[in-house]
Amino acid sequence: MDLATFWFIVIAVLWLGYLFLEGFDFGVGMLLPVLARDETERRVMVNTIGPVWDGNEVWLLVAGGATFAAFPGWYASLFSTAYLPLLLVLLALIGRGVAFEYRGKVDSPRWRATWDRVIMFGSWVPAFGVGLVLSANVLGLPLDAHGDRVGSPLVMVRWETLLGALALVGFCLVHGAAFVALKTEGDIRERARRLAVRIAPVALAPLVALLLVVQLRAGEGWTWVPLGVALLAAGAALVQLARVREGWGFAFLGVAVAAAVTTLFGALYPDVLPSTVDPANSLTVHGAASSPYTLTVMTWVAAFGTPAVLVYQGWTYWVFRRRIGTRHIPPVHVP
Amino acid sequence: MVGLARTGDDGGVDVLDVARWQFGITTVYHFLMVPLTISLSLLVAGMQTAWWRTGRAKYLAMTKFWGKLMLVNFAMGVVTGIVQEFQFGMAWSSYSRFVGDVFGAPLAMEGLVAFFVESTFLGLWIFGWDRLPRRVHLACAWAFSLATMASAYFILAANSWMQHPVGVELVDGRPRLTSIWAVLTNNTVLAAFPHTIAGAFAVGGSFLVGIAAWHLWRRHRTTPADDQDRQVWRASVKLGGWVGVVAFAALAVSGDLQGKLMFEQQPMKMAAAEALCHTEQPASFSVFAVGDVGRPDCENVKSLTVPALLSFLAKNDFSSEVKGIQDLLPEYQAKYGANYPDDPRLGELSGKPIDYVPALPVTYWGFRLMIGFGAVAAGMGLLALWVTRRGRVPQGRWFPALGLLAIATPFLGNSFGWIFTEMGRQPFVVVPNPSGVDGVWMYTAQAVSSGVTVGEMLTSLIALTTVYGVLACVEFYLLRRYARAGVAAVLPGWGQPKPAPGAGDADDREQDDVLAFAY
Numbered sequence: 001m002d003l004a005t006f007w008f009i010v011i012a013v014l015w016l017g018y019l020f021l022e023g024f025d026f027g028v029g030m031l032l033p034v035l036a037r038d039e040t041e042r043r044v045m046v047n048t049i050g051p052v053w054d055g056n057e058v059w060l061l062v063a064g065g066a067t068f069a070a071f072p073g074w075y076a077s078l079f080s081t082a083y084l085p086l087l088l089v090l091l092a093l094i095g096r097g098v099a100f101e102y103r104g105k106v107d108s109p110r111w112r113a114t115w116d117r118v119i120m121f122g123s124w125v126p127a128f129g130v131g132l133v134l135s136a137n138v139l140g141l142p143l144d145a146h147g148d149r150v151g152s153p154l155v156m157v158r159w160e161t162l163l164g165a166l167a168l169v170g171f172c173l174v175h176g177a178a179f180v181a182l183k184t185e186g187d188i189r190e191r192a193r194r195l196a197v198r199i200a201p202v203a204l205a206p207l208v209a210l211l212l213v214v215q216l217r218a219g220e221g222w223t224w225v226p227l228g229v230a231l232l233a234a235g236a237a238l239v240q241l242a243r244v245r246e247g248w249g250f251a252f253l254g255v256a257v258a259a260a261v262t263t264l265f266g267a268l269y270p271d272v273l274p275s276t277v278d279p280a281n282s283l284t285v286h287g288a289a290s291s292p293y294t295l296t297v298m299t300w301v302a303a304f305g306t307p308a309v310l311v312y313q314g315w316t317y318w319v320f321r322r323r324i325g326t327r328h329i330p331p332v333h334v335p
Numbered sequence: 336m337v338g339l340a341r342t343g344d345d346g347g348v349d350v351l352d353v354a355r356w357q358f359g360i361t362t363v364y365h366f367l368m369v370p371l372t373i374s375l376s377l378l379v380a381g382m383q384t385a386w387w388r389t390g391r392a393k394y395l396a397m398t399k400f401w402g403k404l405m406l407v408n409f410a411m412g413v414v415t416g417i418v419q420e421f422q423f424g425m426a427w428s429s430y431s432r433f434v435g436d437v438f439g440a441p442l443a444m445e446g447l448v449a450f451f452v453e454s455t456f457l458g459l460w461i462f463g464w465d466r467l468p469r470r471v472h473l474a475c476a477w478a479f480s481l482a483t484m485a486s487a488y489f490i491l492a493a494n495s496w497m498q499h500p501v502g503v504e505l506v507d508g509r510p511r512l513t514s515i516w517a518v519l520t521n522n523t524v525l526a527a528f529p530h531t532i533a534g535a536f537a538v539g540g541s542f543l544v545g546i547a548a549w550h551l552w553r554r555h556r557t558t559p560a561d562d563q564d565r566q567v568w569r570a571s572v573k574l575g576g577w578v579g580v581v582a583f584a585a586l587a588v589s590g591d592l593q594g595k596l597m598f599e600q601q602p603m604k605m606a607a608a609e610a611l612c613h614t615e616q617p618a619s620f621s622v623f624a625v626g627d628v629g630r631p632d633c634e635n636v637k638s639l640t641v642p643a644l645l646s647f648l649a650k651n652d653f654s655s656e657v658k659g660i661q662d663l664l665p666e667y668q669a670k671y672g673a674n675y676p677d678d679p680r681l682g683e684l685s686g687k688p689i690d691y692v693p694a695l696p697v698t699y700w701g702f703r704l705m706i707g708f709g710a711v712a713a714g715m716g717l718l719a720l721w722v723t724r725r726g727r728v729p730q731g732r733w734f735p736a737l738g739l740l741a742i743a744t745p746f747l748g749n750s751f752g753w754i755f756t757e758m759g760r761q762p763f764v765v766v767p768n769p770s771g772v773d774g775v776w777m778y779t780a781q782a783v784s785s786g787v788t789v790g791e792m793l794t795s796l797i798a799l800t801t802v803y804g805v806l807a808c809v810e811f812y813l814l815r816r817y818a819r820a821g822v823a824a825v826l827p828g829w830g831q832p833k834p835a836p837g838a839g840d841a842d843d844r845e846q847d848d849v850l851a852f853a854y
Contacts, residue, residue: 047853051458054413058454061420062446068424069443072435079424079431080784083791086425091802094414098806101410104854105813146680147432148786290436290512297440297515305447313455319466330849333827335820 003299004289007070008272010302012265014066015134018059019168020175020257024250025049025056027176029096029123030169032116035180035195039109040326041188042116046100047329048183051320053100055313057093060130069298073288074272077147082133084153089129096122107332127172128165132156135164138214138264140274143281150277160213167210170203175253178237182246185325189246196249197242204234204256211260214267218274223266230259349682353792354426354783357799359757361418363750364803368412370749373487373532374539375405376480378578380473387473396567396822396829401543403825406461407813411806413454418799420446426792429680430764430782434496437503437512441493441519449486453479465851487535488528495524497765498756499600505774510765523600526593533585534709534752536578537745541712541738543575544719546818548738555728564830567822572723579716579745586709591648598649601766603663603691604759607698609645610637611659618657620644623703629695660692667691671767671776680785689778693761701755708748715741 028049036042049056068075079086095118103115136156144150177196181189211227219227237252268274272288275281289295379402386394420442423431431438456478463472496502502517503510512518551568558565598605609621610628619640626636643653668691677686719738722729760766767776823829 043853047850050854051462052455054454054458055451057417058446058450061417061450062443064420064424065439065443065446067439068431068435069439072439073432075424075435075439076428076431076784079421080426080428080786083425083784083787084794086421087791087795087798090418090421091798093417094802094806097414097417098410098809100854101406102809102813105407106816144786146785148428148784153788153791290439291506294436294440294512294515297512298443301444301447305444305451309447309451309455313451316455316459319459319463324850328848328850329853330851333824335816335824 002286003292003295004070004285005269006299007066007289007295008265008269008285011063011066011070012261014059014063015265016258016261018056018063019130019171019261020254021056021059022053023127023168023172023175023257024179025053025176026123026127027172027174028180029119029176030127030173031176031180031192031195032119032123035177035188035192037187039112040329042112043104043329044184044188044324044326045180046103046119047324048180050100052313052316054097055316057097066298066302070290070295071272071283071285071288072290073147073283077141077143077273077283078133078137081141081143081149082136082156085129085133085156089126089133092122092125092129094122096126104332105334107334123172124169127169131165131168132161134264135167135210135214136161137273138268139164139217140276140282142277143273143275143283144277145281147273147281147283160210163206163210163213166206168207170206171253171257173203174200174237175250175257178241178246178250178253181241182250183323185323188326189323193241193244193246193249197238200234200238200241207256207260208234211263214264218267219263220266220269223263226259226262226266230256230263233259348789348793350787350789350792351682351780351783353789353796354787355779357426357792357796358422359754360796360800360803361415361422362757363753364807365412365415365419366749366753367746368408368415369483369487370531370535370538370746371408371542372405372412373480373483373535374578375401375408375542376476376483378539378543378574379405380476380480383473383476387469392563393566393570396563396826397571399825400567400822401571403817404542404546404814407810407817409457411810415803426784426787426795427764427782428784428786430777433509433777433782434765437496437500437510437518438493440512440515441489441496445486445489445493449482449489452482453486456482462850462852484532487531488524491527491531492519492521492524495521495527498760499523499596500765500768500772500775503772503775505772510772510775523593523596526589526596529585530589530593533582533589534745534749536582537586537709537712538749540575540577540579540582540716541742541745543571544579544716545575545735545738545740545742547571547575548719549735549818550821551723551728552732552735555730560726564822569723569726572719576716576720576723579713580720583709583713583716590706594648595650598657600769601760602658602769603660603667604693604698604756604766605649606658606660606663607693607695607759608702608755609657610695610699611645611657612661613659614656614662615659616646616656617643617654618645618649620648621699624699627696628699633695660695664691675778675780678781681780684780689762691762693759698755698759701751701758705748705752705755708744708751712741712745712748715744 028045032042032045036045099115099118099122103112139160142150142155149155174196177192180192181196208231211230215223215227233252233256237249237256240252241249270285271282272285273283379398382394382401383398386398456475460475460479463475496518499521500510501521502512502514504513547568551572554562554565554568610633611618612633619642621637622639622641624637628636645657646655647653649655649657674686674688675681675684679685715738722734762778763776764779764782765777817824
């Protein structure tokens with residue numbers, strides 16, 4: 001395998017890590033007003049992701065940075081073409097990060113309610129926006145020969161990409177509910193598990209539809225395999241959640257998202273960003289890749305960096321492995 | 336029609352101007368948080384180390400108090416940093432395509448090596464007080480604070496490459512990386528890194544001095560000298576004062592080094608910093624000016640000059656020649672062309688003469704305000720050390736008032752320094768390296784995203800500026816609230832007599848399950 005293809009896979013893996021990890025913490029934020037009945041339960045939910053959400057978000061930054069380093073043209077065309085959707089994602093992520101850190105810093109119901117709204121906005125919007133942009137990337141954008149957008153700023157909003165947006169929103173909802181069921185105890189655990197089981201058939205439908213659309217339009221023969229795995233894993237997750245085996249349910253959702261990302265990036269290859277105007281304008285893995293020297297340098301960095309990241313992020317989850325319930329929440333102590 | 340037009344031929348706004356304002360606003364804003372984050376996290380790691388080694392409550396109180404302020408600020412630095420990572424592609428796609436082979440690597444390394452460590456270990460530190468052994472918890476503090484420094488190094492290496500491209504060759508009209516080592520050990524970054532870190536510590540130092548001086552002054556009148564709380568504030572003032580003074584010394588040395596490199600690497604920028612219109616030998620240093628330094632005969636507006644000092648700053652020699660703007664202009668035009676290339680994507684600038692002179696009032700005053708504010712910050716550090724010597728505390732209100740006001744000065748110094756260095760390299764975004772790497776340079780006008788409309792760019796400028804403005808108020812409100820409340824707000828039981836041994840044991844057992852910290 002050549003270096004350019006290797007880096008295409010690395011970027012797919014970074015997206016996978018991002019969608020798996022931030023998928024559940026988006027879900028937790030989205031479900032905040034649905035699952036929690038009172039302030040203590042809201043704090044239980046927020047604290048299930050408290051120590052980890054920031055580290056999860058870095059996967060997005062690194063996916064962006066790695067795309068810049070390994071495929072500058074891809075980074076430039078995608079980010080400038082998706083200007084407005086990405087702006088919304090940025091605004092939402094800004095608010096969300098600050099909200100987690102600030103919501104408990106003043107003891108006032110209004111203060112907390114305001115930040116809870118920011119957390120909601122900051123979880124729904126980026127899930128929607130990232131789903132939109134990723135599916136548009138896979139299905140193609142109207143690019144001219146320079147790699148610039150042809151058409152209006154909202155040209156990427158089509159039914160297929162809206163389906164992609166709903167696919168990620170739906171996945172985050174189920175994944176988030178499964179995570180809350182896995183990480184909490186008491187009433188809220190049961191509520192979260194039931195919600196996951198109840199909404200999964202509807203919430204995961206757009207993801208299935210998106211995979212089929214992508215497969216039929218751009219898929220390879222072999223991408224039927226991960227597509228099938230994704231469907232089976234999603235079904236298995238549902239069964240496990242229904243049987244009150246939250247850990248297995250959550251793990252199968254992870255398999256589903258891994259298989260879905262494999263299908264999407266498998267269908268994308270050998271392009272990195274197809275042009276819907278003229279196939280000659282499409283950016284390809286080999287056409288858009290950085291020089292072999294740059295890719296070699298980055299490979300060394302990734303070879304040492306990535307295992308380390310996996311080890312210490314995994315360790316964080318181990319340190320905070322305990323379920324959290326309302327009895328663990330300390331009283332508010334702020335000026 | 337602003338919404339669809341790329342440039343306003345009718346005298347409307349231009350996509351390049353909006354993109355530059357956006358980059359300027361978001362970057363200067365981000366860099367208000369960054370220096371405080373870098374210095375405070377390292378200082379807090381130091382305080383926690385002192386606690387770990389001595390077990391003294393004073394150091395735990397300092398760790399908790401300054402740590403909380405650090406966290407309030409850290410969050411803002413993190414979220415505004417995401418914008419930086421995205422906006423090269425969003426607003427400067429032509430730049431990203433041009434430099435991607437070189438510039439993306441340090442950015443990706445920053446993410447992979449620094450951001451992951453920073454975010455993960457910060458989470459462990461915040462939530463891990465009762466989950467981790469004390470030694471491991473302390474190691475987490477060092478991990479994330481050193482990661483903020485590593486992050487600064489990578490991003491400065493990227494920026495230094497734009498000021499002084501090295502380690503590349505020109506292939507098919509684009510720079511191609513030939514040595515990552517050359518990029519990471521660029522002499523420009525070797526000088527910029529200590530300067531930036533010293534600037535960060537100047538911020539941290541005056542932050543400690545200002546807030547602790549206020550508490551010390553308040554406590555001084557109501558509590559005995561051996562009061563726990565007073566010891567915290569005295570130690571903080573002393574620490575802040577020393578940090579501020581040492582930081583200024585480091586700023587001066589590293590700044591001098593940077594200046595000398597800049598005379599070689601970007602002669603126009605240094606001439607612009609002095610508004611030096613004509614070549615002088617020896618060249619004098621202007622302390623301030625009255626009137627428009629941008630006039631062609633700018634010598635006549637300068638007041639209070641120090642003879643031959645500029646020659647020394649440039650080349651360590653009081654009699655050397657320093658080239659002025661009017662004499663550099665023909666050199667630049669001969670080397671890099673008198674006109675922009677004919678390219679429709681340059682808009683109205685296509686084929687027009689290139690203005691090689693940066694905005695002189697900005698560079699001239701930016702340079703002086705950077706030095707001036709830095710000096711005021713250092714002066715405050717010295718003053719604080721002097722007036723609190725051997726257990727003294729000044730009675731007057733002037734001491735806390737001055738200390739609190741002086742917190743702003745190193746922030747302003749940092750901002751003006753960056754505004755100077757980034758505006759001073761205009762019209763280039765990638766400045767040509769005069770001593771090598773032929774052909775590798777880029778004009779800012781060519782760097783902006785070619786497919787993005789003015790409407791989109793304006794939308795993001797307005798939206799980001801508004802959100803940033805609101806968040807600035809929120810952060811200031813929280814910092815002020817926590818700073819005023821003192822240690823007791825972050826360390827329950829602080830300042831109260833210790834419970835008798837045995838009492839509250841049953842209570843403790845029940846408390847065992849409660850998290851030491853939760854959002």
